[in-house]
Amino acid sequence: MSCTFTRSKEKDVSTKRLVQLPNGEFVVANELGQRVYKTFMVVSASFRCDKGCPCCTAQITTWPKGEDCWERMDDCLARCEQAGITFEYVTMSGNGEPSMYPADVLRGLKETFDRYDHLFEYRRFQTGGNILWEPEVWNIFGPTYVFETTRMSLDDAEDMEILRYRRNYTESPLFPRSRVVFNHTLLRRNEHRLLADIEGYVRRFGNVLAAVNLKILNPNTFDPNVLSSRQSQWILKHGLGKNDGQRIVELMDAHFPRVNDYNPFYDRYEWMHPSGIKITLYARLASYGLPNIVFYQGKLVDYGLKPQRLELPEGTDILALWRAAGEQSHVRA
Ligand code: SF4
Numbered sequence: 001m002s003c004t005f006t007r008s009k010e011k012d013v014s015t016k017r018l019v020q021l022p023n024g025e026f027v028v029a030n031e032l033g034q035r036v037y038k039t040f041m042v043v044s045a046s047f048r049c050d051k052g053c054p055c056c057t058a059q060i061t062t063w064p065k066g067e068d069c070w071e072r073m074d075d076c077l078a079r080c081e082q083a084g085i086t087f088e089y090v091t092m093s094g095n096g097e098p099s100m101y102p103a104d105v106l107r108g109l110k111e112t113f114d115r116y117d118h119l120f121e122y123r124r125f126q127t128g129g130n131i132l133w134e135p136e137v138w139n140i141f142g143p144t145y146v147f148e149t150t151r152m153s154l155d156d157a158e159d160m161e162i163l164r165y166r167r168n169y170t171e172s173p174l175f176p177r178s179r180v181v182f183n184h185t186l187l188r189r190n191e192h193r194l195l196a197d198i199e200g201y202v203r204r205f206g207n208v209l210a211a212v213n214l215k216i217l218n219p220n221t222f223d224p225n226v227l228s229s230r231q232s233q234w235i236l237k238h239g240l241g242k243n244d245g246q247r248i249v250e251l252m253d254a255h256f257p258r259v260n261d262y263n264p265f266y267d268r269y270e271w272m273h274p275s276g277i278k279i280t281l282y283a284r285l286a287s288y289g290l291p292n293i294v295f296y297q298g299k300l301v302d303y304g305l306k307p308q309r310l311e312l313p314e315g316t317d318i319l320a321l322w323r324a325a326g327e328q329s330h331v332r333a
Pocket of ligand 1: 049050051052053055056057058059094095096097127128
C-alpha cells in the first residue's frame with residue numbers, strides 16, 4: 001500500500017509518501033529518507049488555565065506530577081534529528097494554558113525550537129485565547145507561531161458560555177495580527193449547521209485563519225476504558241463519536257474537494273475550501289496520537305506515557321522504501 005501527497009507548505013515543498021516498514025508499521029517519509037511525524041508536542045507537568053471547558057482533556061488525563069526538566073529539550077530534539085525524524089509542526093501545548101507558564105521559560109523553549117528550526121515545517125501554540133491578552137508572551141511567539149484554539153461554536157456568546165471564559169479573545173487588539181487554527185468541536189447540537197459554520201469561519205476570520213480542524217472529542221486519550229470523570233461523561237453525552245466520523249466525511253466529500261488521501265499514519269481527511277483554507281478531520285480510526293511524539297518531564301513518550309521507540313529496526317532503508325512506494329495517488333494541497 002502506498003500513496004504520495006505533495007503539499008505546499010509555509011517553508012518548503014517536499015514529496016511525502018506513505019511507506020510500510022518490514023514489521024508492518026506505516027510511516028510517512030520524504031525524499032530525503034526522513035520520517036515525517038505530525039507533531040512534536042510539548043506538555044508541562046503542571047496545570048494552569050483560565051477557562052472551564054467541560055471536556056478538558058488535561059483534567060481527564062491526570063499525568064503524574066513532577067519536574068518539567070525543560071533543560072532536556074535540546075537533547076530530546078537532537079535525538080529526533082539523529083533518528084532521522086522531522087515534523088510537520090512543533091506544538092507548544094498544555095497541560096492547561098501554556099501562555100501562563102513563566103515568560104523566561106517560554107522564551108528559553110522558543111530559543112531551543114529555533115535551534116532545531118529545520119525539523120519543523122511550521123509551529124503551533126495551543127491556547128484558550130489567553131495569549132492574545134498577554135503582550136509579553138505574544139511577542140515571543142506571535143510573529144512566527146500559529147495559535148490553535150478549540151471552539152464549540154462560531155457564535156462568541158455560545159462559545160463563551162460552553163467553555164466558560166469571560167474575555168472574548170477575538171476582540172483583543174492582538175487578534176488581527178495573529179494567525180489562527182480553529183479546532184471546531186463536532187457536537188450533537190452543531191452537526192446540522194456544520195457547512196454554514198465552516199462558511200462562517202472563513203467569512204468572519206479569513207484574514208487570520210490558517211486552517212479549520214473538525215474535532216471529534218476523545219473521552220479519554222490515556223485509557224479508553226476509564227470514562228467515569230465528569231469531563232468524559234460530558235463528551236459522551238454531547239460530542240459526536242468516532243463512529244459518526246464517516247457521516248461527516250460523506251458530507252464534506254459532497255461539498256469540498258478532498259486533498260491528500262486518507263492514510264493510516266496521519267489518520268486524517270483533508271479538504272480544500274474554495275478560499276484556499278484547508279479543513280481537516282482527524283478520523284480517530286488508528287491508535288490515538290500515533291504520528292505524534294510527546295515531550296513530558298524530559299522524556300519522549302507517547303500518549304500512554306510509554307517511551308517512544310525512535311530508532312528504526314537495524315537494516316531499514318527508508319529511502320529505498322520511499323522510492324519503491326510509487327505513486328498510487330498524487331494529491332497537491
Ligand atoms: S482551555 Fe484547554 S486546558 Fe483550559 S480548560 Fe479548556 S481544555 Fe482544559
